[in-house]
Amino acid sequence: xxxxxxxxxxxxxxxxxxxxxxxxxxxxxxxxxxxxxxxxxxxxxxxxxxxxxxxxxxxxxxxxxxxxxxxxxxxxxxxxxxxxxxxxxxxxxxxxxxxxxxxxxxxxxxxxxxxxxxxxxxxxxxxxxxxxxxxxxxxxxxxxxxxxxxxxxxxxxxxxxxxxxxxxxxxxxxxxxxxxxxxxxxxxxxxxxxxxxxxxxxxxxxxxxxxxxxxxxxxxxxxxxxxxxxxxxxxxxxxxxxxxxxxxxxxxxxxxxxxxxxxxxxxxxxxxxxxxxxxxxxxxxxxxxxxxxxxxxxxxxxxxxxxxxxxxxxxxxxxxxxxxxxxxxxxxxxxxxxxxxxxxxxxxxxxxxxxxxxxxxxxxxxxxxxxxxxxxxxxxxxxxxxxxxxxxxxxxxxxxxxxxxxxxxxxxxx
Numbered sequence: 001x002x003x004x005x006x007x008x009x010x011x012x013x014x015x016x017x018x019x020x021x022x023x024x025x026x027x028x029x030x031x032x033x034x035x036x037x038x039x040x041x042x043x044x045x046x047x048x049x050x051x052x053x054x055x056x057x058x059x060x061x062x063x064x065x066x067x068x069x070x071x072x073x074x075x076x077x078x079x080x081x082x083x084x085x086x087x088x089x090x091x092x093x094x095x096x097x098x099x100x101x102x103x104x105x106x107x108x109x110x111x112x113x114x115x116x117x118x119x120x121x122x123x124x125x126x127x128x129x130x131x132x133x134x135x136x137x138x139x140x141x142x143x144x145x146x147x148x149x150x151x152x153x154x155x156x157x158x159x160x161x162x163x164x165x166x167x168x169x170x171x172x173x174x175x176x177x178x179x180x181x182x183x184x185x186x187x188x189x190x191x192x193x194x195x196x197x198x199x200x201x202x203x204x205x206x207x208x209x210x211x212x213x214x215x216x217x218x219x220x221x222x223x224x225x226x227x228x229x230x231x232x233x234x235x236x237x238x239x240x241x242x243x244x245x246x247x248x249x250x251x252x253x254x255x256x257x258x259x260x261x262x263x264x265x266x267x268x269x270x271x272x273x274x275x276x277x278x279x280x281x282x283x284x285x286x287x288x289x290x291x292x293x294x295x296x297x298x299x300x301x302x303x304x305x306x307x308x309x310x311x312x313x314x315x316x317x318x319x320x321x322x323x324x325x326x327x328x329x330x331x332x333x334x335x336x337x338x339x340x341x342x343x344x345x346x347x348x349x350x351x352x353x354x355x356x357x358x359x360x361x362x363x364x365x366x367x368x369x370x371x372x373x374x375x376x377x378x379x380x381x382x383x384x385x386x387x388x389x390x391x392x393x394x395x396x397x398x399x400x401x402x403x404x405x406x407x408x409x410x411x412x413x414x
Contacts, residue, residue, distance in 0.1 A: 004251065008037040008044070031304055035273065038251060042275045070104055071114040077101035081185045083163075083178070085170050089140075090243060091116055091157035098161065100185055105143075107161075118145050118159065120190050125149075125247055127195045127238055128183055130165075132218055132229050135210050137165035139179045140241055141186075141194075150239075150246035151277040158245055195233050202232035202297045205289050219290040221268070221283035230268075230283060232297045237270065239283060252276040255306035256298050264288055271306070 005016045023030050081100040088096055088107055096107035096115060106117025122145045131138040143159040163178045175181045183194050197217035204216035218229040223239060223246075231238045237253075239246040252272045259282070260267040267284040286294070298305065 004034075004037045004041060008040040030302065034251075035254070038273060039275065070106060070117050070119065073104055073119070074099060074101055074106050074114055074117070077103055080189070081181070083168070083175075083182075085168075086161050086163065088159070088161045089241060090160035090245065098182075100189065102189065105159075107159075116159070118143065122146065123190060124192070125195070125236065125249065126186060126190065126192065127231070127233060127236070127247075128179065129197065129231050129238065129240070130214075130217065131162060131241075132216070133210055137211070137214075138162055139165055141182060142238060142240060142245065142247070144247050148247075149249070149252070150244045151248065151252060151272045151279050151281075157243070158247070160241060160245065195235065197231060198234060201234045202293060205293050206287065219286055219294065222285040223281070223283055230286070232294065239281075246281060248272065250301060250303065253303050254278075255304045257306040258291075260284060262288075266291060268294065 005019050009015050009019075019033055023033060079099055079101060081098070083098040085095050086098040086107075088094055092107075092115070096109065097112075099106050099108050099117075103121075104117055104119045107115045109115050123143060124146060125142075125144040127142045129140050129142060131140055140160060140162050145156070145158070148156045148158040163182055165177065165179045167176050168174065168178050183196075186194050199215055199217070202217060204219055206216060206219075208214050208216045218231045221228060221230045221239065226242050228239050228242055231240070235250050237246075237248040248270050254271045254273045256271075257269045258266055259269060265285050265288060267282050268286060269280060269282045271280045272278060
């Protein structure tokens with residue numbers, strides 16, 4: 001992941017070169033220098049007089065424009081794309097007319113009034129993601145502005161609307177592929193490109209149950225009690241498609257970590273940098289089958305793994321230790337039940353002999369006579385292997401005794 005040093009130090013080319021040389025010599029410093037660069041960017045954005053570079057490199061701190069300004073702009077600009085009956089999910093779950101002009105996009109109500117929308121200059125990330133678990137191919141357009149990524153302290157809603165990967169039913173002849181029409185129009189009007197999933201970046205290891213010939217670019221994950229989907233893109237991780245949506249740009253991520261690891265699932269926690277809100281968001285119930293692909297993605301993009309930090313090491317509460325002292329785990333109990341082992345019978349036969357059967361056991365002796373007596377006693381005992389074989393044989397005879405008695409050998413068998 002590239003360092004944003006050109007934006008952080010636009011008027012210091014020699015310093016930029018020194019930083020790059022240092023990273024090449026000492027790669028572990030990359031994360032620290034990246035955080036320093038973002039901190040400098042944050043300071044520069046708060047002090048406009050220091051930033052005389054291109055406006056595209058300035059961090060936007062102003063909230064999106066006032067809705068009344070948006071309505072005025074939309075009414076005066078000519079329409080470049082107008083699509084009726086588009087299903088929106090965020091901020092409202094309803095069908096609206098999607099309108100795009102040269103400077104903004106908006107959702108229009110039945111009377112043509114602007115319900116909500118964004119100026120293009122305020123938009124800082126757009127993703128076009130396939131809608132999971134649908135037989136028909138559809139795409140969700142996720143449009144984010146500053147303070148709509150889910151990670152800052154004061155949040156506004158992003159825009160989320162769905163279009164078919166093909167013609168619109170209401171007007172099939174107008175646009176043969178509605179998804180591509182919207183993508184191409186946004187790419188032409190926006191200063192940034194629409195991001196789509198790429199199999200070279202991330203591809204799910206699970207089979208797409210709804211369209212088996214199609215690859216999946218997401219994994220299921222829970223945010224609390226809400227079930228959603230994590231998409232791993234070339235420069236961001238997005239969780240959707242319910243409120244609150246999250247968009248973790250790489251530049252905002254401080255670390256990632258795993259927890260609650262079981263045989264079937266695990267949790268992924270993403271922590272953002274302090275000046276992006278310093279939030280820690282945990283996504284749980286992720287299928288273990290997806291772990292290799294997710295882990296490879298996080299490593300390739302240098303999203304630091306903090307799973308083994310001291311704060312994250314699992315600790316067993318003392319009360320739980322006391323409560324379960326001497327008790328057998330549920331897994332061990334299940335294994336014994338499958339093997340046909342009676343815990344009480346096993347304890348009665350072996351518990352008293354544990355010390356004697358231990359190779360490291362040394363009996364305490366106060367005199368030579370005690371040693372001799374102990375040696376003699378041990379010599380008269382059957383070893384543990386013989387004892388277990390005998391117990392297994394007796395168990396088999398108890399279970400099959402009546403059947404064994406009925407078996408008579410023929411002359412040939414004798």
